Every structure is written in C-alpha cells, then in structure tokens.
Amino acid sequence: MQSDLAVSASGLIKRFGERRVVDGVDIAVPQGMIYGVLGPNGAGKTTTLRMLLGIIEPDGGTRRVLGNERPREVSDQVGYLPEERGLYPGMKTVQAIAFMGALRGLDWKTGRKRGAELMEAAGLGHAVDQKIRKLSKGMAQLVQLLGSIVHQPDLLVLDEPFSGLDPVNQERLEKLILAERDRGATVLFSTHVMAHAERLCDRLTIIAGGKVRFEGTVADARATLPFKAHYVPHFPDDGLPALLPADAARDGDGWRFTLPDEGIEALLVKLIDAGYGISGLSIERPSLHDVFVRIVGHKALEAADVEALGEAAA
Structure with a gap:
C-alpha cells in the first residue's frame, strides 16, 4: 500500500511555543487523486502541508513524499502554491511562469513555450506579454499556479488556492486542478470552503484543533449524517406534530425532520390516512457543509465564512 501513496505521514506533531498546532496528524494520499485537507482557519492545515514538503521540520512523526523520507530531495517533482502569493511585478507573465519552472530544473525555452500554452488553455492568452503589476489579483494568482505546474510535477500542493478569487477565476482554477489529475498528477490542496472540496475531492481529511x-x-x-425530509401538508396541520418524528420542526409552510430509518413511505400513508394530504415533499441528503459544521462546530465555521466574505469583498 505504501508504494501506491504519493504522500503519507504518521503522527505529525508541530509546536509553536507551548501550543501544539499539529497534534498527531496521520495522512495517506493515493497517487493520481485529488485530495483535500479541510478545516477552519487555524486548524493546522498550512503547517501540515509545510511539514509534508520539508519547508519546516516536524517535532514528531514521520512523512514520505513520492517515496522519499526527505521531501526536499524530490522538490523538482513537486509543484507548490503557498498561501502567501508572490511574483516579481516587473516580469511579464510568461517570463514569470518560465522562471518558476527554471527553479524546478526546467530549461528556459521549454518553460516559455509551455507557459504560453498554459495561459492560452486557461483563457489568459491575451495577457502573455503583460507585466505582473498590470494584472488583477485573481489573474496574478492563476499565473502563479501555472508557474507551479509548468514543469509537469508528479505532485501538486496548493494551500488555500481559491482564496481571494472571483467566481470566474475559481472556475478556471477548478478546471486546471481537474486537468492536472487527468494528466496523472496527484493534487493535494487545503481549503475551508466546502463547495470546492465537494466538487473536486476524490478523498479528503478534516482537521480541527490540530x-x-x-x-x-x-x-x-x-x-x-441522516437524510432530511421537508413535508408540506395540504390541509391545516394543528394536530400534525404528533404524527411526525420527534425532531420535526417548523420550516416555512411545512415541517423538516430526520428521515425515519424505515423510509418515508409508511409515514406518508399515515399522514394521508389522517387527512392531511401532501402539498409538497422533498428529501435532502446532507452536504459536506453539514458534515463540516457537525465536526468543527458553528463558531469555527462562522469565523471561516467571515474571512471568506472579507476576501471576496477585497
């Protein structure tokens, strides 16, 4: 099994002062998958990724990246988009991409050629000769991502890649991530936005409190989590709560409750026989957002949502 893993770690620990930011994290990322590391802000996601890549050393535990216990020895096979973005503002976009490829061992001519091709494929072909300082924040972020894949890495690690992007550039980024997986790369990314993880991830881990x-x-x-049902009666429902599951609660013009273990059919028959009828009925499967809330709690999620809104406004 170990040979089928692009990234693995066991018992990772990292302390900053007296605080354990990462507290015994295990992770196993199969080759060729999109793998998400999810969690609220401050959960330890960035620290975990940096330990996996050898940017910082763990205080405990072991890790392997592309079969090597010394991650920095395989850095030329890795593409990395850090949480802190940064490009030389005076460079032209295609030069910036080629430069990042050169840092991973790619020759300059090939880097420029691939950079232009990547920009065209990402819908940024019109900006090949523009300087970084003239790009929008979202376009500059995509250029930096292209620089992290121009050398065609076996492993692509993205730390909060959707942060600060508008919906158009978020869609472009999702397409790029899927294209990298289809090329055969393993993609490992962190996020606190559940919608992206729900659409992209083959597997995921949720981290909270390290x-x-x-x-x-x-x-x-x-x-x-169980499925939920939303039922709207056809006739007045003064006595209806007695017939519904114990957790039933008013929701608009109807009632929301956990779907019974035996299914909805027997309950509907009972409601119809009692004369209430059915004006509306929907069965709702739990979302990844619902699971995240249950695991990390409302307060942590609200903090993440506030930050996401602030980034969108910026």
Whole structure:
C-alpha cells in the first residue's frame, strides 16, 4: 500500500511555543487523486502541508513524499502554491511562469513555450506579454499556479488556492486542478470552503484543533449524517406534530425532520390516512457543509465564512 501513496505521514506533531498546532496528524494520499485537507482557519492545515514538503521540520512523526523520507530531495517533482502569493511585478507573465519552472530544473525555452500554452488553455492568452503589476489579483494568482505546474510535477500542493478569487477565476482554477489529475498528477490542496472540496475531492481529511477528525470520500462524509425530509401538508396541520418524528420542526409552510430509518413511505400513508394530504415533499441528503459544521462546530465555521466574505469583498 505504501508504494501506491504519493504522500503519507504518521503522527505529525508541530509546536509553536507551548501550543501544539499539529497534534498527531496521520495522512495517506493515493497517487493520481485529488485530495483535500479541510478545516477552519487555524486548524493546522498550512503547517501540515509545510511539514509534508520539508519547508519546516516536524517535532514528531514521520512523512514520505513520492517515496522519499526527505521531501526536499524530490522538490523538482513537486509543484507548490503557498498561501502567501508572490511574483516579481516587473516580469511579464510568461517570463514569470518560465522562471518558476527554471527553479524546478526546467530549461528556459521549454518553460516559455509551455507557459504560453498554459495561459492560452486557461483563457489568459491575451495577457502573455503583460507585466505582473498590470494584472488583477485573481489573474496574478492563476499565473502563479501555472508557474507551479509548468514543469509537469508528479505532485501538486496548493494551500488555500481559491482564496481571494472571483467566481470566474475559481472556475478556471477548478478546471486546471481537474486537468492536472487527468494528466496523472496527484493534487493535494487545503481549503475551508466546502463547495470546492465537494466538487473536486476524490478523498479528503478534516482537521480541527490540530487533529484529524475525519478521513474518507465525500460520500463517506455525507453518510455520517441522516437524510432530511421537508413535508408540506395540504390541509391545516394543528394536530400534525404528533404524527411526525420527534425532531420535526417548523420550516416555512411545512415541517423538516430526520428521515425515519424505515423510509418515508409508511409515514406518508399515515399522514394521508389522517387527512392531511401532501402539498409538497422533498428529501435532502446532507452536504459536506453539514458534515463540516457537525465536526468543527458553528463558531469555527462562522469565523471561516467571515474571512471568506472579507476576501471576496477585497
């Protein structure tokens, strides 16, 4: 199994002062997958990624990247987009991409050629000769991402890649991530925005308080919560609560409750026989957002949402 993993770690620990920012994290990223590291702000996601890449050393635990226990020895096979963005503002875009490729061992001529091709494929062909300082924040961020994949890495690590992007550039980024997986690369990215993880991830782990709280597929995550039903009666419902499951609560013109273990059919028959009828009915599967809220709590999620709104406004 170890040979099938692009990244693995066991018992990773990192302390800053008296605080354990990462507290015994295990992770196993299969080759050729898109793998998400999810968690609220301050959960330890960035620190975990930096330890995996050898940017900082763990205080405890072990890690392997592309089969090597010394991650920096395989850095030319890795593409990395850090949380802190940064490009030389006086460079032209295609030069910036080629320069980042050169840092990973790619020759300048090939880097320029691939850079122009990548920009065209990403819908940025019109900006090939523009200087970085003239780009919008979102376009500059995409250029930096292209610089992290121009050398065609086996592993692509992206730290909060969607942060600060508008919806158009978020869609472009999602397409780039999918294209990298289809090329055969393994993609490991961190985020606190559940929508991107729900659409992209083959597997994911949720970290909160420096510890792994969940690991599995999106479907596995959803399966930890029951389905919900929203029922709208056709006739007045004064006595209706007595017929519904115990957790039923008013929701608009109807009632929301957990789907019974035996399914909805027997309950509907009972409601119809009692004369209430059915004006509307929907069955709602839990979302990754719902699972995230249950695991990390509302306060942590609200803090993440406030930051995301602030980034969007900026």
